[in-house]
Amino acid sequence: MYKTYETGFRSQRMSIKEKLMNISFWYVMFICILAAVGITMLYSAANGHWKPWAVNQLVRFGMGLGVMIFFALVDIRLLMRFSYAFYFFTLLLLVVVDVTGHVGMGAQRWINFGFFKLQPSELMKIALVLVLARYFHSVPLSTIESSKGLIQPLLLVLIPAGLVIIQPDLGTGLMLIMTAGAIFFAVGVQLWKFGVVFAAGIIMAPIAWHFLHDYQKDRVLTFLNPERDPLGAGYHIIQSKIALGSGGVFGKGFLNGTQSHLNFLPEKHTDFIFTMLSEELGMIGAVMIILVNFCIIAYGYSFAMKSTSYFGKLVAIGLTTNYFLYVFINTAMVLGLIPVVGIPLPLISYGGTVMLSIMASFGILLSVHINRNVTVGKE
Numbered sequence: 461m462y463k464t465y466e467t468g469f470r471s472q473r474m475s476i477k478e479k480l481m482n483i484s485f486w487y488v489m490f491i492c493i494l495a496a497v498g499i500t501m502l503y504s505a506a507n508g509h510w511k512p513w514a515v516n517q518l519v520r521f522g523m524g525l526g527v528m529i530f531f532a533l534v535d536i537r538l539l540m541r542f543s544y545a546f547y548f549f550t551l552l553l554l555v556v557v558d559v560t561g562h563v564g565m566g567a568q569r570w571i572n573f574g575f576f577k578l579q580p581s582e583l584m585k586i587a588l589v590l591v592l593a594r595y596f597h598s599v600p601l602s603t604i605e606s607s608k609g610l611i612q613p614l615l616l617v618l619i620p621a622g623l624v625i626i627q628p629d630l631g632t633g634l635m636l637i638m639t640a641g642a643i644f645f646a647v648g649v650q651l652w653k654f655g656v657v658f659a660a661g662i663i664m665a666p667i668a669w670h671f672l673h674d675y676q677k678d679r680v681l682t683f684l685n686p687e688r689d690p691l692g693a694g695y696h697i698i699q700s701k702i703a704l705g706s707g708g709v710f711g712k713g714f715l716n717g718t719q720s721h722l723n724f725l726p727e728k729h730t731d732f733i734f735t736m737l738s739e740e741l742g743m744i745g746a747v748m749i750i751l752v753n754f755c756i757i758a759y760g761y762s763f764a765m766k767s768t769s770y771f772g773k774l775v776a777i778g779l780t781t782n783y784f785l786y787v788f789i790n791t792a793m794v795l796g797l798i799p800v801v802g803i804p805l806p807l808i809s810y811g812g813t814v815m816l817s818i819m820a821s822f823g824i825l826l827s828v829h830i831n832r833n834v835t836v837g838k839e
Contacts, residue, residue: 473535474830474831476533479532479533479830480533482829482830483532483826483829483830484759484763484826484829486755486759487756487759487822487825487826487829488528488826490752490755490756490759491528491756491807491819491822493752494749494752494753494756494806494807494808495517495521495524495807495808497737497749497807497808498517498521498733498805498807498808498809499514499517499518499521500514500714501733501736501737501740501808502514502517502729502733502810504714504715504717504720504736504740505720505728505729505733505736506729507715507721508715513729513810516810516812517810517815520812520815520816521807521815521819523816524815524816524818524819524820525819527816527819527820527823528819528820528822528823528826529823530823531820531823531824531826531827532823532824532826532827532830533827533830534823534824534827535827535831535834536769536771536772536775536827536828536831536834536836537831537834537836537837539590539775539824539827540590540593540594540597540771540836543587543590543591543593543594544591544594546586546587546590546591547587547588547590547591547616549587550580550583550584550587550620551584551587551619551620551623553571553578553580553583554580554581554584554620554623554624555623556571556580557569557570557571557580557581557623557627558623558626558627561627568627569581569627569629570813576812577812577813578813579813579814581620581624581627581629581632581636582632582813582814582817583813583817584620584624584636585632585635585636585639585782585817585821586779586817586820586821586824587620588616588617588620588636588639588640588778589639589643589774589775589778589779589782590775590824591616592613592616592617592640592643592774592778593643593771593774593775593778594771595612595613595616596613596643596647596770596774597769597770597771597774597836597838598838601648604647604648604649605648605650607653610644610649610653613640613644617636617637617640618637620636621633621634621636621637624636628676629802630672630676630801631789631801631802631803632802632803635782635785635786635789635803638781638785639778639781639782639785640778641654642777642778642781643774643777643778643781646773646774646777647774679799679800679801680799695726696726696727696732696800697794697796697800699719699724699725699726700725700732700735700794700795700796701795701796702719702724703717703719703720703724703725703735703736703738703739704735704738704739704794704795706718706719706739707738707739707740707741707742707743707746708742708743709742709743709744710742710743710744711738711739711740711741711742711743711744711745712739712740712742713740714740714741715740716740717736717739717740718739719735719736719739720735720736720739720740725739729809729810730804730809730810730811731790731793731794731800731802731803731804731805731809732794733804733805733808733809733810734746734749734790734791734794734805734808735794737749737808749808750787750791753787756783757780757783757784757787760776760779760780760783760825761776761777761780763776763780763825763826763828763829763832764776764777764780764828766829766832767828767829767831767832768832768833768834768835769831769832769834769835769836770836771836772828772831772832772836775824775825775828776825776828776829779821779824779825780825782821783806783818783821785803786803786804786805786806786818787805787806789801789803790803790804790805790809791805806818
């Protein structure tokens with residue numbers, strides 16, 4: 461069986477030229493448009509200066525393009541073969557973070573290499589999708605339909621999610637669970653099982669409340685009533701809404717946002733950059749960014765539908781859902797529709813690990829598209 465798999469691997473191998481010719485031009489173009497907008501807004505956030513954010517973001521995006529092309533050229537069967545190894549390596553990094561990780565902004569989420577701070581939870585978003593896709597690709601439908609067959613994939617989800625939540629990083633932990641939930645739904649897990657999990661979550665919510673950190677409780681209470689502490693916990697979201705409203709339809713103009721440039725808007729270069737963009741470019745600019753993101757998400761799901769391999773379908777669904785959650789959570793957060801969590805807006809917010817992990821996921825999605833007609837055997 462192993463020899464047959466190796467023979468099939470060699471017989472369906474494409475040349476680099478063939479792979480490059482099969483890259484989706486429009487998909488890459490939409491990615492570049494978002495990155496260009498992000499660099500431009502970081503230039504504005506620094507009051508018309510390239511330093512300290514815009515130039516770094518430009519360099520990171522350049523590196524990210526290289527990472528994206530690299531993964532796009534990787535055979536999808538290699539991604540499946542090394543999915544477990546990548547998962548357990550990333551899981552080890554999460555353990556290292558929880559034990560001796562770098563502390564920043566009250567959370568222990570990074571491994572400090574001196575020249576670069578790595579956030580393993582971002583890598584886990586990719587690793588979890590790959591390992592779940594391989595598991596469900598390799599087992600029969602009867603295993604998925606049985607409750608016993610879901611124990612292993614549930615453990616694959618809950619262990620890293622738990623390690624991330626105790627950093628603490630509740631937002632990323634929930635993203636891992638929701639992305640996994642999309643894959644579970646795609647493979648045909650019965651709806652009543654989702655209902656049981658949801659009901660259990662409702663029942664456990666009062667107990668979980670007591671385990672939340674004080675700042676996490678403040679975020680929930682502030683979401684319910686931002687005016688309860690307007691100069692403290694509610695300051696971020698109040699200023700965000702003021703900036704959003706003041707931009708109007710056409711915006712105040714590039715470099716002319718008062719809330720951001722007078723430093724009323726906190727975290728304007730990271731989590732709340734969409735608010736600054738809306739103030740300067742108005743509702744039209746904000747809607748255009750949402751539309752470009754919609755196109756990227758639509759392309760991702762179309763890659764899933766066109767893939768002839770089950771592994772490729774699940775990888776595309778998982779990574780696209782992960783990207784959708786980034787966009788939805790960040791925009792809903794700054795609009796005051798959900799509590800504030802530390803989830804950036806991909807390609808626009810300033811950040812290193814997120815940029816590289818998102819570009820890697822785009823590369824894997826392109827690999828799924830390029831290898832859409834390649835047969836992926838069960839190992």
